[in-house]
Structure formats: structure tokens, C-alpha cells
Amino acid sequence: MALIVQKYGGTSVGSIDRMRNVAARVKRTRDEGNQVVAVVSAMSGITDGLIKMAREFSETPSEREMDVLLATGEQQSIALVSMALHEAGVEAVSVTGRQAGIFTTGSHTRGRIQDIDPEFMKRSLEEGNTLVVAGFQGITPEGMIHTLGRGGSDLTAIAISAALKADVCQILTDVDGVYTCDPRIVKNARKLPEISYDEMLEMASSGSKVMQSRSVEFAKKFGVVFEVRSSLNDNPGTLVLEEHPAMENVVIRGVSIERSQARVTITGIPDVPGMSGKILGALGEAEINLDMIVSNIAHDDRARHSFTMHSNDLGKAQAALKQVLAEISPDARIETEAGIAKLSAVGIGMRSHSGVAATMFKALGEAGINIGMISTSEIKIAVTVDEPRIEDAARAVHDAFNLDKEPVK
Ligand code: ASP
Ligand code: MG
Numbered sequence: 001m002a003l004i005v006q007k008y009g010g011t012s013v014g015s016i017d018r019m020r021n022v023a024a025r026v027k028r029t030r031d032e033g034n035q036v037v038a039v040v041s042a043m044s045g046i047t048d049g050l051i052k053m054a055r056e057f058s059e060t061p062s063e064r065e066m067d068v069l070l071a072t073g074e075q076q077s078i079a080l081v082s083m084a085l086h087e088a089g090v091e092a093v094s095v096t097g098r099q100a101g102i103f104t105t106g107s108h109t110r111g112r113i114q115d116i117d118p119e120f121m122k123r124s125l126e127e128g129n130t131l132v133v134a135g136f137q138g139i140t141p142e143g144m145i146h147t148l149g150r151g152g153s154d155l156t157a158i159a160i161s162a163a164l165k166a167d168v169c170q171i172l173t174d175v176d177g178v179y180t181c182d183p184r185i186v187k188n189a190r191k192l193p194e195i196s197y198d199e200m201l202e203m204a205s206s207g208s209k210v211m212q213s214r215s216v217e218f219a220k221k222f223g224v225v226f227e228v229r230s231s232l233n234d235n236p237g238t239l240v241l242e243e244h245p246a247m248e249n250v251v252i253r254g255v256s257i258e259r260s261q262a263r264v265t266i267t268g269i270p271d272v273p274g275m276s277g278k279i280l281g282a283l284g285e286a287e288i289n290l291d292m293i294v295s296n297i298a299h300d301d302r303a304r305h306s307f308t309m310h311s312n313d314l315g316k317a318q319a320a321l322k323q324v325l326a327e328i329s330p331d332a333r334i335e336t337e338a339g340i341a342k343l344s345a346v347g348i349g350m351r352s353h354s355g356v357a358a359t360m361f362k363a364l365g366e367a368g369i370n371i372g373m374i375s376t377s378e379i380k381i382a383v384t385v386d387e388p389r390i391e392d393a394a395r396a397v398h399d400a401f402n403l404d405k406e407p408v409k
Contacts, residue, residue: 002167003035003125007135007157010044011174012231013077016084023084025172025231030090030130037121037131037164039157040081042073047150063108067137067145070109071097074134074153082132092130095121097137097145100160104138104146111138111146113155113218116163133160151212158215162222169224171211172231177238178203178210180403181255185391188404192253193236196243199253199346202380206344207258216240243348249408251356252347252401257394259387261291262311262338263373266321268331269305271298278324279305286320288313291342292375292382302331306373308384311338340372341390344382345397357381363400369393 006029008022022038029036050069054061078094085092101117121131135153138146148155154171161169176191178200183189195203197220204213210228219226219240229237269275276295283290292308309317314336325332350356357374360381364371369392372384385393398404 001033001035003037003164004029004168004170005037005039005157005161005164005166006170006172007039007153008041008081008231009153009171009173010041010046012172013040013042013081014044016080019077019081019084020087022081022231023088023090026085026092026130027088027090035125035130037125037133037160037166038081039133039135039153039160040074040077041135041153042070042077046073046076064144067108067111067147070147071134071137071145074136078132078134085130085132090130091128092132093124095124095131095133097134097156098139098143100133100156101163102138102156102159104140104148106146108144109147109149111140111148111152113138113148113159116159118160118163121160121164149212149214151215154212154215155218158219158222158224158226161224161226162218169226170237171226171228173210173228174230174232175210175228176230176233176235177228178208178240179254181394181398182208182257185257186255186395186398186404189398190404190406191235192238194239194241194247195253196247196348197240198243198379199348200240202344202346202377203254203256206256206342206346206380206382208254208256248349248352250347251349251353252345252403253349254346255394255397255401255403256344256346257390258291258342258344259390260311261308261340261342261384261387262314262336263306263308263340263384264314264317264321265304265306265335265337266325267302267304267333267335268329269303270329271301271303275303275328276305278328279321282320282324283307283317286316288317288320292373292384294373294375308340308342308373314338337372339387340384341387341393342382342384343390343393343397344380345401346380348379350379350381359400360397363396364393367392367396369396 104111135156
């Protein structure tokens, strides 16, 4: 008898019919002779709706009360899905974060899982029950309700899999798995049979977000192998796991895009210590998330820095930089450009293959696409291009690396 943890997201439990579908799926898994722990999210739209209501009272409602409020979304789901299971003849019990023994630290609305005491879950499973656990919630050692950040049900599922030493962990969602690129953009994108934790994290931070990133980090740390697959069909999904040597045969695993980016360039920066710290400090204080950071060697004792960020942050960045620029030099100027997008090619095989960047840049050049900024990490090459060309760029790079074809083993 295997122990299977299945996580169902908001869309998968988004209506009464969908809940019946979840119940049927859980029942089938159970009838195949397994123990099942189903972790569920709030019905889609519920969490956003609750946040909206809270904002009617204040732009900055009490975070303690936000946790109490937001945790109710998942509690609706566990009770309703349990009822759907009862209707299907399955002995199911709902389990809140507290009952699941999920202990958290950190601040309200951003709880981090510190420890799981799985005794209650173990006992209930032994009694023959199927468990329906509320995702996204835990409890502080003082008994306060905590939520785990948006998308936190993924984290609950991974952490419970680790704590119960589950045999299988499935993240059931509204996509079939992780693709070489978004199939809506690249028609011949291929579903990946497997991807490493690091590649999954890089793809997520480059715009292909399938899961909450913290949950992937957690899985990596505790060695939880999981599968991302659809809750609506039986197609095999994508296995996410620690890299193994055969994975390096593939140079590029996938291509991600991120739209609505903006660039800020600062010129005329004195070439003396402390300047970058001042500039980045001001942007950090304004809570602007920078993505690419590119600096040029000083010329005429003047340096230049370019950063990218979400275009929504551009105004805030300009305001934050104004003062600091006046402080550092009368020659410092700021230049901005909106309407750009980022394309990233990700793959651990990059570490052992050469010429990857050249292939990518050549493909873009041949497609007549101009590259703005370039940045790289050990397993990623990212470029900016004009936003209207981003889809062509994705197709060109996808083709250049033959990502539509099954790699030769
Ligand atoms: N309901 C929470 C959210 O919408 C947690 C989750 O869905 O994973 O962020
Ligand atoms: Mg969700």
C-alpha cells in the first residue's frame, strides 16, 4: 500500500462539479489500494475576494486578522471536498493546518514552516481515513493562525509529503505539466518528462510559474520528488527531481518569457567605491524588485548601470533614484525604456556544453530581433528584446535548440 499526497489547486476545486471530479479522482487512487492525503486550496477567486473585502476597511489591514480571514478559504474547501468524498462512499476527514501539526515561524501572512508533527494525520490514516488537508495554513507555537504566502498550498503538500515520507507526491493542476515553452506561444512546445529542481526554479523566476517557488526550494532541500500533472485527465505529467547525470545531455530544458519589463540606465556615475551600493540601496528601500543588473566598465571615470524591473515599478524607481542621483554627481543622468520583455533559456546542460549563448544570439539575429541587455547565470541565459517581438524570439530560440524534438539519450 502506497501513501500518495495529491495537491489540488484553486481551479481544480473551483466549483461543486470540480470538487466531485476531485472526489472521484481521490476515490480511484484509493480504490487502487493506496492511502491518500489530499491537500486543497481555496476555490479559485476566494482568496482574492477575501483580500478585496479586507481592503474595504483599510489599505493595510491587520496582518494577524488577514491570516484568520484568508485561512477560511481553504477551510471551506476541506469541508466541501470531504462531503463530496462522503457522497462517493469514501471515509474522509477534513484536517486544518493546526490538526495537521504544521508549525510555522515568521511574520503574519508570510509564515514559514518550521516543523510538522504528523501524529494526528498518521493515526487518522491508520484508522482507514482519507485525509483532506487545508493548504496554505499553519499555526505558530503560540497558537496563532498563520498563512504561508500566496500559492502556499503547494508548500503544504510538499512539506506534508516530507513529514509523512509519502511514496508519491502529485501536484494536480490545470496544466498537463511543465513544457519546453508556453504552448500558447510556441505551438510545438513539448511536455517535459522530467526537470531538475534548479531548472524549475529558474524557469519560475523567468516567468514560467507553475508552482510557488518556495515549495520547489523546500522539495529540493528535503529531496521530495513530485509530479506536476493535470487534475482533469490521466496524461502523465512532469517529474521534478534532483538532477542526475543523464540530464546534462540536454543543453536547454526550456525557454521562458516575461512581458511588461522596463529598463533604467544611469550614466555619469563617478568611478569611486560605494556608488552601486547607494543606487541599489535606494531602489531596495523603495521595495523595487530588480531583475537583470548590468554594469559597464567605467569610461572617462564615469560608469553606467542598467537594471530591469516590472514596468509597474518604473515610476517608483524614477522617484527613488532622483534624490540619490543628485547626491552622487551633477552629471548623473537617468534613461528609461518601457515596452521590453525578457527571454530566458534554461538548462543545467549549459554547464558542460559550450557555444550555447552563440547559438541563441545567432538565432535571434537571423530572426531580425535586436537584443537589448544580456545576463547569465550558471544555468540560464537571459536577454531583453522589444516586447512586440517576444513571441517570435521564443519561437526562434525554441527552434534553434530543437526543443520540439525528443532529445537523443
Ligand atoms: N488560496 C491561497 C492563494 O490563493 C493558497 C493557494 O491557493 O495555494 O494564494
Ligand atoms: Mg491558488
